[in-house]
Amino acid sequence: MSQSPSTSASSVLHVDDDPALLDLTAEFLTRTQSDIDVHSVTDIEQALSVLDTEPVDCVVSDYDMPGTTGLEFLDTVRETYPDLPFILYTGKGSEEIASEAINAGVTGYLQKGGAEQHRRLANRVDHAIREYRAQIESQRYSTVLEALGYPVYVVDADGRFSYVNDAFVDLVGYEQSELVGAEPDLIKTDESVAEINEALRTVVSSSGPDIEHVEVEIQRNDGERITCKDHIAALPFDDEFRGCAGILRDLSDQRARERTLQRKNDRLEELVSVISHDLRTPLSAAQGAAELAAETRDAEHFDALTRAHERLEGMLDELLTLARTDERTATTEAVAVPAVARAAWETVAPDRATLVVDIDRTVVADPDRLQRLFENLFTNAVAHGGANATVTVGAVEGDAPGFYVADDGPGVDPEHRDTVFEPGVSMSADGTGFGLAIVDRIADAHRWDVDLTESADGGARFEFVGTESVDADRTARSTVSD
Numbered sequence: 389m390s391q392s393p394s395t396s397a398s399s400v401l402h403v404d405d406d407p408a409l410l411d412l413t414a415e416f417l418t419r420t421q422s423d424i425d426v427h428s429v430t431d432i433e434q435a436l437s438v439l440d441t442e443p444v445d446c447v448v449s450d451y452d453m454p455g456t457t458g459l460e461f462l463d464t465v466r467e468t469y470p471d472l473p474f475i476l477y478t479g480k481g482s483e484e485i486a487s488e489a490i491n492a493g494v495t496g497y498l499q500k501g502g503a504e505q506h507r508r509l510a511n512r513v514d515h516a517i518r519e520y521r522a523q524i525e526s527q528r529y530s531t532v533l534e535a536l537g538y539p540v541y542v543v544d545a546d547g548r549f550s551y552v553n554d555a556f557v558d559l560v561g562y563e564q565s566e567l568v569g570a571e572p573d574l575i576k577t578d579e580s581v582a583e584i585n586e587a588l589r590t591v592v593s594s595s596g597p598d599i600e601h602v603e604v605e606i607q608r609n610d611g612e613r614i615t616c617k618d619h620i621a622a623l624p625f626d627d628e629f630r631g632c633a634g635i636l637r638d639l640s641d642q643r644a645r646e647r648t649l650q651r652k653n654d655r656l657e658e659l660v661s662v663i664s665h666d667l668r669t670p671l672s673a674a675q676g677a678a679e680l681a682a683e684t685r686d687a688e689h690f691d692a693l694t695r696a697h698e699r700l701e702g703m704l705d706e707l708l709t710l711a712r713t714d715e716r717t718a719t720t721e722a723v724a725v726p727a728v729a730r731a732a733w734e735t736v737a738p739d740r741a742t743l744v745v746d747i748d749r750t751v752v753a754d755p756d757r758l759q760r761l762f763e764n765l766f767t768n769a770v771a772h773g774g775a776n777a778t779v780t781v782g783a784v785e786g787d788a789p790g791f792y793v794a795d796d797g798p799g800v801d802p803e804h805r806d807t808v809f810e811p812g813v814s815m816s817a818d819g820t821g822f823g824l825a826i827v828d829r830i831a832d833a834h835r836w837d838v839d840l841t842e843s844a845d846g847g848a849r850f851e852f853v854g855t856e857s858v859d860a861d862r863t864a865r866s867t868v869s870d
Contacts (some may be wrong), residue, residue: 398424398517399443403435403461404450404477413448413477413506420510432461439465444472445517446495448509451478451485459492466493471523473516477509522624539636545629547571559616559636561609577613580604584620588632591622606636615639720834722858723753725791729781732762740775746782747791752856753834761830764823765793765850773797773847780843790836790853796845805840 400417404410410428417426427438432453438444447465451458458476465474475496476489489497496512498505539556543549552567560567560575567574573581580602587600599621606614620634681690726745733743743766751758762781769779773795784790800808809828827850831838836852843849 398445398514399427400424400446400448400513400517401427401429401435401438401442401444402448403429403432403453403458405430405453406450409500413509416503416506417510417513420507421514432456432464435461436464439469445520446473446475446513448475448477448513451476451489452480459489459494462492462494471520473513473520475509475512475516539638540633541567541636542623542631542633543572544631550631556636559608559614559638560606575606575608577605577607580606580618584618587618587620588622591620591632592629603639604636615643720752720754722750723755723758725749725751725758725781728755728759729762732759733766733779735759735763736766736770741770741773742776742778744778744780746780749783749789749791750858751791752858757830757833761827762793764827768823769793769795769797769848778845784851784853786853788837788853789857790851790855792849792851794843794845794849795847796843797847799842799847800840808840809838 398421402410402413404413407428407430410430414426414428417424427442427444429435429438432455435447435449439447449458449461453461458478462474462476465472473495474493475498476494477498477500478485479500486497495516498509498512537555539559540551540553541549541556542551548569548571549567550569552564557564557567562575572584576584583602583604587602590596591598591600599619602618602620604616604618606616608614615638617637617639618634619637620632622632623630680686725747726749729745729747730743766779770777773779774797778796780792780794782792782794784792808824810825828838831852834855836854839851839853841849841851
């Protein structure tokens, strides 16, 4: 338990069986410090009563008192107030008493004397109170910071960690024993250390701010780098620099949100560009066909108008799907690849084309989006490979397992393979240009890597790696967050 220090005036409890000395000491203390209250008592019972009822910042006690000693009084005080400063101020000075007092844990030991000793006592009391109040405030802030979960550290005047809390240990991945005594470059890059040193020079300067905020790179024990905001301040000092304290705030989530927002903005600009450019062709075709149909009443122009509207409707549907696929997959479950592939084939329903399923694997995926991925690839394969195309769904083995979709069509020229996933790009005159872009977005939503290569038959082979394979009987759902 700690005494709660007064919020304004300092409070000193002085115990001595000599009333004249009590008055003289109080005079010196109040003359040295105008904002100090001195409780002067002549026996231990009165002293304990004051401690129970008044806030006290420091105890000054005589050694030799009737029925007890100052060190016995110290033991009593420490039982209830273990951190309260206790200064032994005695006329019975000896090396034996001094040694006993220091071993007992007194804050200070002074012999009584003239004015000079009283001034020394006043200075010692002032220093003890400031240290005690700083400790109380530190404990309060530490409690708040621990509750908030912020990583906190203290670096001493020699530039080494003297304290790190549990949150700091969890952030950097080192044991506390490895951190305390180590220099900050253990977990901070050279550039970050240089920026922190520059910030410290600003903080300790007479005209600088009390706190600086610096963005730093933290190097975890596992090699991962984390961007953090370092809120740094110098420890209180009079003449000599005592070190600094800092609070780290992990910016990883913020950076992820910024990247997500930027990606959405980029995709939005991309969609606007596609809409403004690619929709003009079917709209112009529909407008021209409508004008000719109105003039001539020729069925040919009405058929052209219908085809233009159907193409326009198809493009709008694909654009809507593309926009919805722009979000990270939210709900996933164990999905059997063969079953989803066959369901997608039935939806596409090519008359004479052949589907070969050469995989027996269950992956974690969004079943609806995975089926749409297969549907778009199958449609693309039949469109370029012809009605008799053969499409194969197989397994990708190796360090990054996955699956592939291959066909026996003409394939994709290597110089065009990097562009086929862009919205609006189509290798077919009748294509919307969004089918493979949707495939790419679905893969990205699952955090799969997609690669377009050549199949064994010279056609196109789309590989999807980085999938999470699970046992076929797994049915639990999971969440994927950005």
